[in-house]
Amino acid sequence: MQTVIKGVRKYILMVAVTAILVALLMLFAPSTRSLSILVTLLEQGMAPALLGWGVLFNIKAGNWDFGVGAEVLIAAIVGGNAADALGLGIVGVVCCCMLAGLAAGAVSGLLYKLLRVPTIIISIALMLIYESVCGVIFGGRGVTLGVEYLVLASFPGNAVMLLLGFGLAWLLSSKLKIGYSIKAVGSNLKVAEDNGIDVVNTKAAALAIAGLFAGLYAAVSLGSSGVARTVSAMGTMGTCFNAMMCVFIGLSITGRGNVLVGIYFGAVIMQMIQMALMVFSFPTQYSQVVVALFVVAFMLASANTEGLRRLKRRRAAANGAKQ
Amino acid sequence: MKKKILAILLAAMLALGALSACGSPATDPSAPPSEGSEPEAEAHKIGVIFYGRDDALGSCVYEEVNHAAEVIGVEVEWALGDYDTAAQLTSAENLVSAGCEGIMFMPIEDASAQRVGQYCEENGVWFAICFRDILDQDIKAYVEGCEYYVGSCWEDDAGAAEEMVAVLAENGRTTYGLEKLNPSIALAVRNDGYAAGAEANGGEIVAEYEVPNDGNSQTHINGITNFLNLYPDMDAILMTTASQGAAEAIMNTLKQNTTSEQIQVVTFDLYEGIAEDFESGWVAAAAAGNSPDALFVFLMLANSVEGTPLSDSFINLSQKEIIVTSAEECADFEKYIDNPDFQIYSDDIIRSLNGKFNSEVSLEDFTELMEAFSLDWVKENSVQ
Incomplete structure (x- = not known):
């Protein structure tokens, strides 16, 4: 019983915040009062969560990787075309996209390892290169898949991909040494180094892992829409920032629960905000402002909660010392 | 040591890659050589700044303009893939440096029309705008006041x-x-x-x-x-x-x-x-079906560059769009209009719109042709 209570306590914050926001939406927008809307929101959160989990590894490792959107693009175009040409079906699309994404991320990691230039510079340079490459390979046409590939937009395809991504992220972050190394490097670089962790290799690995999840996201996108077209002039930054916002919201509502679950709820909240803006006919040109305000509000709330907790702990310690 | 050399090499490759990606536009030197029926001793050169040639519209525009340039004996230099004002301005600078006497461009935003226009005006280069009207009235007034502004065309x-x-x-x-x-x-x-x-x-x-x-x-x-x-x-x-x-x-x-x-x-x-x-x-x-927009602007600009302008002032052209409502019309559209391998206008028509070949060419010749544009007209006048 205690274990159950402990488990509920861990996840109460993220579930409660999401539930309250959904309840508010349903209260003020009657058209959203249906189970199908709730299911839609939960489904819409799946794809962004996949990319968010990849971005999380970078954030945890202290990397600034703006190239993850371009990695999605190149993974979709290379992986999608390869799988289609080889007739590998949707499983092939998933595998090829993941491989292409991993390769794109690995190049980023390798360059970081060899050049020792800040990841922000490497990632921006590679973003431009990947976007340009996408405009050249396969005649610059991107990728178009047939209807037989469109099985990842709805249940059970989307749920399978979510579970696959979650399993992979959980394995990497909680069961393998690299996950702990990334956490250690992100928490304190110097201490990690003193404890024998190869900081450069770890940060490079985080970049590669983000590429792997970019590939997974690319596969879900292709399996939902059947298309990916070339983008240029840093156009892929939007994809990267959206994933980052899911992570920031996720981190702020995770509490003591699993951060991967928190990011999924963060993605659901992001989709809920978009839905709310549509329902309330909010001018679309300001929608990013609203999303950004929400992210800031979540971060502020999270920072203040931490501050309050610290204050509480200090007072308790002081009281203990007095007694 | 080896590692250092490898790192330096990689850094150089990365820098070159980044430069090729963001520094300069995809200038395409594959413009056809001038081989008009009356060979020019010195062909005039026109630069075209366009978003790309990979989609249906882009590929049609690319082929139509290249074909027209070949027919009237003008050289074309392309700058493709610019998606903001700064990039378009850089392309304009590069094209003028490469010897272009006229610039046709599709402004990505109103500010681009102003910046590129200002640059052309200051350097005595003719310029014309395709596919866009300028929405900002101040910018529009500025551009329309430029001496070297030939005009524009946009769709309704x-x-x-x-x-x-x-x-x-x-x-x-x-x-x-x-x-x-x-x-x-x-x-x-x-x-x-x-x-x-x-x-x-x-x-x-x-x-x-x-x-x-x-x-x-x-x-x-x-x-x-x-x-x-x-x-x-x-x-x-x-x-x-x-x-x-x-x-x-x-x-x-x-x-x-x-x-x-x-x-x-x-x-x-x-x-x-x-x-x-x-x-x-x-x-x-x-x-x-708006690809002829760029063709007419290009021909209008070529006339100014070659010293046979259609008007003393700037010109605003209007390109009709075709509304397709059935699969049959769609098939015709794809065959006759949305097809980079098919030239909507014959070589004779193109020549008739150029002062070098037709000294009596006028703005009315342009507007009459543009008014007549329809799927049926293209099918009836198809000579290929």
Whole structure:
């Protein structure tokens, strides 16, 4: 019983915040009062969560990787075309996209390892290169898949991909040494180094892992829409920032629960905000402002909660010392 | 030591890659050599700044302009792939440095028209604008006041949007969802056209989502899914653009979640597979066929560069759009208009619009041809 209570306590914050926001939406927008809307929101959160989990590894490792959107693009175009040409079906699309994404991320990691230039510079340079490459390979046409590939937009395809991504992220972050190394490097670089962790290799690995999840996201996108077209002039930054916002919201509502679950709820909240803006006919040109305000509000709330907790702990310690 | 050398080599490769990606536009030196019927001792050179040549419109424009240049004996230098004002200005500078005496460009935003125009004016280079009207009145006044401004051409996008809403209304569809373009870009007049069309036909736009500028298909999927779930009465979707995979993402989402009896679509630009979608009733109308816009602007600019301007002042041309409403029309459209391998205008017509070959060429020759533009006209006048 205690274990159950402990488990509920861990996840109460993220579930409660999401539930309250959904309840508010349903209260003020009657058209959203249906189970199908709730299911839609939960489904819409799946794809962004996949990319968010990849971005999380970078954030945890202290990397600034703006190239993850371009990695999605190149993974979709290379992986999608390869799988289609080889007739590998949707499983092939998933595998090829993941491989292409991993390769794109690995190049980023390798360059970081060899050049020792800040990841922000490497990632921006590679973003431009990947976007340009996408405009050249396969005649610059991107990728178009047939209807037989469109099985990842709805249940059970989307749920399978979510579970696959979650399993992979959980394995990497909680069961393998690299996950702990990334956490250690992100928490304190110097201490990690003193404890024998190869900081450069770890940060490079985080970049590669983000590429792997970019590939997974690319596969879900292709399996939902059947298309990916070339983008240029840093156009892929939007994809990267959206994933980052899911992570920031996720981190702020995770509490003591699993951060991967928190990011999924963060993605659901992001989709809920978009839905709310549509329902309330909010001018679309300001929608990013609203999303950004929400992210800031979540971060502020999270920072203040931490501050309050610290204050509480200090007072308790002081009281203990007095007694 | 070896590692250091490898690192330096990699850094150099990275820098070169980044430079090639962002520093300069995709200048295409593959412009055809001038081989007009009257060989020029010194062919004039015109630079063209355009967004790309990979989609249907881009490839048609590229072929039409190259062909016209060949016919009238003018050299063309392309700068492709610029998506902001700074990049377009850099391309203009590069093209002028490469010896271009005229610049045709499609401003990505109003500021681009001003910056590129100002640069051309200061350097005594003729310039003309294709596919765009300038919405900012101050910028428009500045550009129109430039001595070297030849003129512009744009499509009646708002009118085409209204016409397409009327087609939907005839089909009994009056509750719309809008795939909206960001109001800051020039093509946003399509939003206004759809709104005006809805009002004129007793319809209503009940919801909208904005076209993502990162080309992320998830935005389209989520937008359409929300339309379907939140507005069960919605019976049509107004698409402002089919490019960057928008059409495929939207149509695939619709096909997975609803039927063509429930939802129909009208769209700007055609996409792969639209003929089948016309046949199965998903698409009610599509507006496209504006590629001759660039051809006429190019010919107008060439006349100024070659010293036979059509007018003492600037010229505003208007390009008609074709509204396709059936699979049959779609097939004709793809054969005659949306086909980079087919030249809409014959070599004789092109020459007749150039002062070098026709000393009596006038603005009326241009406007008459443009007024006559239709699918039937192209089919009747087809000589290929």
